[in-house]
Amino acid sequence: MPTVDLPHLPFTPESRPIVDVVAIEEQHTERACISPDREPFEADRRVATLVGRYRDYL
Incomplete structure (x- = not known):
């Protein structure tokens, strides 16, 4: 596997992950009207439903 040269970091990362609860x-x-540079159309907001179901599962 080839190696990857990463840029030098101007700071030292934390030794443990930092988690922010949002x-x-x-x-x-459940639907939204989208008006791009063409004919407007309705879109289903499926991701928001999935996120809510995942939150309930956790």
Whole structure:
């Protein structure tokens, strides 16, 4: 396997991971209207539902 040259870090990383607890996105609707540079369309917000189900599972 080839080696990868990483850039020099200007600081020393923490010896243990730092975890921040943040609130998940609230889901007030299952669909959203998207208006890009073309014809507007509706999109399902499936990711928000999956995140909520995963949170409940944990």
